[in-house]
Amino acid sequence: MDKLFFQLTVFFCFFGGSSVFAKIRLPDLISDKMVLQRNITLDIWGWGDVGEKVTVRFQREHYYTEAGPDGKWTVQLPPQAAGGPYIMEVNEIVIRDILIGDVWLASGQSNMETPIARLTDRYPEINASNNHMIRHFKVPTQNTVESVQGDIPRGGKWHSAVASEVMNWTALAYFYAQEAYDHTKVPVGMLVSSLGGSAIESWISQEHLKEFPDLLVDQEAIDSLKIVGTDRGAGKWNTSDWNDTDWQTTTVPGLWRTQGLDSKGVVYYRRDFDIPPYMDGRHAKLLLGMLIDSDSVFVNGHFVGSTSYQYPPRKYDIPAGVLRAGKNNVTVRLMANNGNGGFVEDKPYKIIGDDMEVDLTGEWRYRVGLDLDEINGYKKRLSNFKAAGSGLYNGMIYPIRNYRMRGAIWYQGETNAGRPQYYQTYLESLIRNWRELYQAPELPFLIVQLPNYLEKSDEPQESGWAEIREAQLKATQEVPNTALAVAYDVGEWNDIHPLNKKDIAHRLFLGARRISYGEKLISSGPIYQDMKIEGDKIALSFTEIGGGLRSRDGALRHFAIAGEDQKFVWADAVIQGNTVIVSNADIKKPIAVRYGWSNNPEDANLENNAGLLASPFRTDDW
Structure with missing residues (x-):
């Protein structure tokens, strides 16, 4: 007996008053095989019961915190040197095979999420991939215009680039990670948050879209719809003891419009009635004549029947055991979408029992549970809801804001080629937005310029694709710590998803080497600088000439x-x-020049001595 008492005492001392059995939750990002950014303070975060104690054990150090009033908690780790694999423990959760290195966010549309399986014929070496030091995490899709989300959807997982896992990768992320690892020899994590067909506006917060009213969602209307868009009385106003003393009164029978009720939707009617003692617990019949349109009926909180349209007579059985001697209640939930619901006159409204009849005509109390006119008013204010921006920012960028990274790569623009005039502003806003969100004012941002696509044109043409390329170039000229990977020679005229992601990755990483790793190298082809009209010719000057200009071929x-x-x-x-x-012999007074200005400028061939192609440009603004 004493031994049993001692065992129980020990058990309760250790477990009875603690939260040992309470489970904390981590985001899927913080899991086996993750890569953490080197040389920067790191956040490890999650959720738990309010006040729950959290201990993070990593690299022989312990870090403590507790869940706040909202259940969230965060622990900060000091900067870590590159290395691994390591183990981290968060309370009872063990996270294995952790690497410390460089993390890159990869975002955009379908060319950023092209699966690597599509490229194995072109690059058969993928099948034999055996690099455990590069990792990939694909953020599950979550598009929500209503508000920012606290976490990404469950199901994401880190994968290394070994043969058994590499088919979980996206193609550009794979080649970029290989480039980065081959050059730096430190682990690389690719955090891919992209969605095919997405427009750039959906990746930008509402705050950074304020100059574009058509892209803003009416948050007040959204919040109001959450209140009025659901039946306020569901599960409550039909209970027998609900306090309806502050409800308005009306007369039954009668229709809404004739009684001054201007509403479409759901109205609750309540009426108390008395039952003699001999009917206590007895079966009875409820007659509710004809109602417009559909109804659900409750007696003393018990559901007794419903009818889905106007014409059938309402005859509902009240089962034995529902009625009680003295005060009882009947509640009718009445729905009418045409705006003139109610109780049709010259029909019976009563309860019939053994030698008993209770008249239900006269005064009832009512309250509107769902007002369709009010709902439609808010919906009109949200007429641009599907076209509004920020949905992917809310669901796939904001929730990963605590995960530290070295920089971002961006491959997007195809969806915006039909309306290119605002793209530069959007792109600059996106870069500023993400830098603020990730608390990294100089976050390196690398952009893939749209490749060549569609048939070549026999004559110079206007081109939305060319305008997007121009916007991408100008954004890198206006926003510091950005770089551009020219790609009009690696596309495919008949496939918007070109397979040559390897050369694009190489060119992106040239930009990373310059702006992120501080190397002095030529990472860009020639960039148009200025023009000078010289008689019937125009002379063009360039920056980034890399030791001189040349033609790639002929x-x-x-x-x-x-x-x-x-x-x-x-x-x-x-x-x-x-x-x-x-020049052109037929143009005696030239005023403007364009280069590579078409959907498919594949044969454009001006480059510098570093072998990097010039970005397309125009000297006009027509």
């Missing part, structure tokens, strides 16, 4: 020139020193 191609009529024609172009001289 004569320069895809230059167009225009005179005062603003009509572009193909032009001759030759390199003279560090300039390009452009």
Whole structure:
């Protein structure tokens, strides 16, 4: 007996007054095989019961906190050097095979989430991949315009690039991670948050879209709909003891419009009635004549029947055991979408029992449970809901804000090519937005310029794709710590999802080496700087010439020139020193030049001596 008492005492001392058995929850990002960003303070976060004690054990150190009033908790780890694999313990949860290295956020639309399985014929070496030091996490899709979300959906998982797991990767992330690891020899984590067909607006917060009213969602209308958009009386107003003394009164029978009730939707009616002692617990019949349109009926809180449309007579059985001597209650939940519901006149409204009849005509109390006019008013204020921005930001960017990273790569623009005029503003807003969110004012941001696509044009053409490329270039010129990967030579005219993701990854990482790793190298092809009209010719000057200008193959191609009529024609172009001289024998007074300005400028071939192609450009703004 004494031994049993001692065992119970020990048990309750250790467990009875503690939260040992309470389970904390971690986001899926913080799990086996994760890569944490090196050389920066790290957040480890999760959820638990209010006040629950949390202990994080990592690298022989212990860190303590507790869940706040909202159930959230965060522990900060000091900067860590690259290395691993390591183990982390968070209370009873053990996280294994952790690496410390560089984490890159990869976002955009379908070309960012192209599965690597599509590329195995082009790159058969993928099948034999055996790099355990690079990891990949794909954020599950969550598109929610209503509000920011606290976590990503469950189901995400870290995968290494070994043969048994590599098919879980997306293609561009794989090649970028390989480039980064081969160059730095530190672990690389690719955090992929992308969605095919998505527009750039959906990746930007409402706060950063304020200059575009059509993209803003009426938050007041959303919040109001959460209140009025559901039946306020459901499960409550039909109970027998609900206090309805503050409800309005009306007369039964009668229709809404004739009684001054201007509403469409759901109205609750309540009426108390008395039953003699001999009917206590006895079966009875409830007659409710004809109601417009559909009804659900409760006696003393017990459901006794419903009818889905106007015409059938309402005859409901009140089962034995429901009625009680003295005061009773009947509640009718009445729904009418046409705005003139109610109780039809000259029909019976009563309860019939053994030698008993209770008249239910006269005064009832009522309250509106669901007002469709009010709902429709708020819905009109949300007419742009499907076209509003921020849905993917709310669901797939904001929830990962605590995960530290080295930089971001962005491959998007195809969906916006039909409305390119605002793209530069959107892109600059997105970069500022994410830098604020991730508390990294100089977060490196690497952009894939749209590749070539669609059939080549025989003549110079206007092009939404060209305008997106221009917007992407200008954004990198306006926003510091950004870089551009030119890609108009690696696309496919008949496939919007080109398979050559390897060259794109290489060019992106050239930008990373310059702006993130501080290397002094040429990471860009020639960038148009200025023009000078010289008689019937135009001389173009460039930055990023990388030791000089050259043609990739043969004569320069895809230059167009225009005179005062603003009509572009193909032009001759030759390199003279560090300039390009452009002309056409039929244009005597040229005023503007364009280069690579089409959907598919695949044959454009101006590059620098580093072998990097010039970005497409125009000198006009027509």
